[in-house]
Amino acid sequence: MRFPDALAFALQVIRRQRFRTAMVMLALIIGVSAVNLLTGLGEGARRYVVGEFSSLGKNTLIVLPGKTETKGGMPPLVGEAPRDLTLGDGLALLRIPGMQSVAPLIIGMAELSSGGRVRDSLILGSTSEFFRIRQLKVKLGKALPDQDWDLAAPVAVIGTQLKKELFGTSSALGKWVRADQRRFRVIGILESKGVALGHNLDEVMLIPIASAQTLFNQAGLFRIFADVMHERQIPAVRQRMLEVVKARHDGVEDITVITQDSVLAGFNRILRLLTVAVGGIAAISLGVAGVLIMNIMLISVSQRTSEIGLLKALGATQSTIRNLFLGEALLLALLGAFAGTVISELLLALGRLSFESMPLQTPLWARLASVSLALGTAVIFAWIPSVRASRLAPVEALGSGQGV
Amino acid sequence: MVLASGLRPDSESRPDSESRSAPVVRLSQLNRYFQLGDQTVKALDGVDLVIETGDYLSVMGPSGSGKSTLLNVLGLLDRPTSGDYFLNGRLTTGLSESELAHHRQIAIGFVFQSYHLIPRLSARGNMELPLVLAGWSPAQRRQRVDEMLDRLQLSARADHLPRQLSGGQRQRVAIGRAVMLKPSILLADEPTGNLDTHSGAEVVRILEELNQEGITLVVVTHDQALGARAARQLRMVDGRIVMDQRVDSGAT
Ligand SMILES: Nc1ncnc2c1ncn2[C@@H]1O[C@H](COP(=O)(O)OP(=O)(O)O)[C@@H](O)[C@H]1O
Ligand SMILES: [Mg+2]
Numbered sequence: 001m002r003f004p005d006a007l008a009f010a011l012q013v014i015r016r017q018r019f020r021t022a023m024v025m026l027a028l029i030i031g032v033s034a035v036n037l038l039t040g041l042g043e044g045a046r047r048y049v050v051g052e053f054s055s056l057g058k059n060t061l062i063v064l065p066g067k068t069e070t071k072g073g074m075p076p077l078v079g080e081a082p083r084d085l086t087l088g089d090g091l092a093l094l095r096i097p098g099m100q101s102v103a104p105l106i107i108g109m110a111e112l113s114s115g116g117r118v119r120d121s122l123i124l125g126s127t128s129e130f131f132r133i134r135q136l137k138v139k140l141g142k143a144l145p146d147q148d149w150d151l152a153a154p155v156a157v158i159g160t161q162l163k164k165e166l167f168g169t170s171s172a173l174g175k176w177v178r179a180d181q182r183r184f185r186v187i188g189i190l191e192s193k194g195v196a197l198g199h200n201l202d203e204v205m206l207i208p209i210a211s212a213q214t215l216f217n218q219a220g221l222f223r224i225f226a227d228v229m230h231e232r233q234i235p236a237v238r239q240r241m242l243e244v245v246k247a248r249h250d251g252v253e254d255i256t257v258i259t260q261d262s263v264l265a266g267f268n269r270i271l272r273l274l275t276v277a278v279g280g281i282a283a284i285s286l287g288v289a290g291v292l293i294m295n296i297m298l299i300s301v302s303q304r305t306s307e308i309g310l311l312k313a314l315g316a317t318q319s320t321i322r323n324l325f326l327g328e329a330l331l332l333a334l335l336g337a338f339a340g341t342v343i344s345e346l347l348l349a350l351g352r353l354s355f356e357s358m359p360l361q362t363p364l365w366a367r368l369a370s371v372s373l374a375l376g377t378a379v380i381f382a383w384i385p386s387v388r389a390s391r392l393a394p395v396e397a398l399g400s401g402q403g404v
Numbered sequence: 405m406v407l408a409s410g411l412r413p414d415s416e417s418r419p420d421s422e423s424r425s426a427p428v429v430r431l432s433q434l435n436r437y438f439q440l441g442d443q444t445v446k447a448l449d450g451v452d453l454v455i456e457t458g459d460y461l462s463v464m465g466p467s468g469s470g471k472s473t474l475l476n477v478l479g480l481l482d483r484p485t486s487g488d489y490f491l492n493g494r495l496t497t498g499l500s501e502s503e504l505a506h507h508r509q510i511a512i513g514f515v516f517q518s519y520h521l522i523p524r525l526s527a528r529g530n531m532e533l534p535l536v537l538a539g540w541s542p543a544q545r546r547q548r549v550d551e552m553l554d555r556l557q558l559s560a561r562a563d564h565l566p567r568q569l570s571g572g573q574r575q576r577v578a579i580g581r582a583v584m585l586k587p588s589i590l591l592a593d594e595p596t597g598n599l600d601t602h603s604g605a606e607v608v609r610i611l612e613e614l615n616q617e618g619i620t621l622v623v624v625t626h627d628q629a630l631g632a633r634a635a636r637q638l639r640m641v642d643g644r645i646v647m648d649q650r651v652d653s654g655a656t
Contacts (some may be wrong), residue, residue, distance in 0.1 A: 309481075313479065313512075315505050315510070317501070317502045318501055319502075320537065394481040395482040
């Protein structure tokens, strides 16, 4: 039997047995979509995180208070709180050879008001260097002034969204914004940049680091950003940074210095594993689809016993009949897998429209895996029914049906 | 109208041409027993039979006398319990499943009382099934099936599904299908059993025409009149051939 004829034969059956076809397709669509959607979500999360941290420059190091790296060794003594990161630490880092710029950062929430409009907002306290390191640009006005870190100037640069909410369409430059008991004059408006490192920079207010320290009544820094001159200097500078701060903190190494690479590598590994795991769980639904295929094929074989007998009387061999039934299951699986892939792609595209920042996309390996799993399942589970069909004795098969 | 010769349109030789002179069928001490509980039913009981090329046989006998069993064994649909069956001079007992399938394909045509058409396939689709299974190309099939549809006066019904055809038309499709690959022997089990007199007569006319073109014909029937038309008439009782009679007048 020629391949196109076998295909046409299987297609005829699939077209005639609509309910059966619909059931198998549905099961396969659910299975394939589950794999594609879950891995798509996992991959989206991974890319999101990777994208976020990629917005850090390659030359950027981040200093966090406290030792979070687990390198073994002694656990910190009970009751010993991590020392604050101070502006002095930041200035000391700036003197390290190869260091280009350093920006301290304090983060807090405050209720902002202006002309009767009130809004809770994220406040970032930093310096002019922060704009360079994080590649922020002002659309109107100017950035934070390049001045001594401990000068608490009452000025602010605000994000575009925040500007809209506090001032509407009217100009904001030179206007005052009240944050708790203090007032800040708006000197600049950020260019829209969207979400980076978890903050929507369109909705923040930036003020000088010393102003933030007084506003939040807190001396300790949240982070210190540091840029080296050349990427290759990162390991040496990182080592030096640890030493400098350790010396300033009574010989205790109580900070963590992360780089883009170290963060990415960690997240990448974890999120990839997660994606594979959820994909694997979803693949179980394909196994369920397989059991359904087997049952439906068994029913089909018993319904078509007399047809099988006839084919044998016309000279069909056992392998021809087995292949006809296997081919039928394979074709169903192919259609189901195709439909499932299309549907999951559509859903993910819709998801991308709704969550613009999430790069939801099924990785290629998952797409291939879901389709080959569907086909493999179909063949494996259709095997027994197909072989059973091929082994039917012609007389008995012919005798069983009514014939038409 | 002459049937295309051979299995493939491009081959002139019959597969068993070396044994051309041998009878189409030779049965020797053939038994087919069925075990029903502790009872053995001898559906065929020591049958000896030789059928020469071009013979026209009718098989009659009471119900349960083994007529269908005989036909099934002749058609390689059933295996005898013991005894020898030579088809075109070749011993078939002991052949593998796939060899049997091959001989069913090239040497045997079967016509059933209940037609056994595939309901989802058109008249053309049903008729070309043996050609499809044999791997003929669509162009070769079309030509062959067109000839056959024309000959059986079914051209206008080519695209009808079986349920849209009358009983006589269905049986004609089934006959077309059975002789599509020009078998050496055509086996018909009560071919007119489900038909009215007129359609039955038409089916008989076609079968006899095919016989006159050289296809060996074996018809199992309950119908005395139909049975009497055959040149050679067998009567079976309890799995045995009790009468084997050649009649000169034959078909008219
Ligand atoms: N598959 C079978 N299993 C058991 N007994 C069978 C089977 N097929 C036929 N028989 C028995 O063999 C005998 C002959 O049957 P059959 O050839 O169908 O008779 P006929 O066609 O002459 O009416 C009957 O007694 C029947 O019951
Ligand atoms: Mg019978």
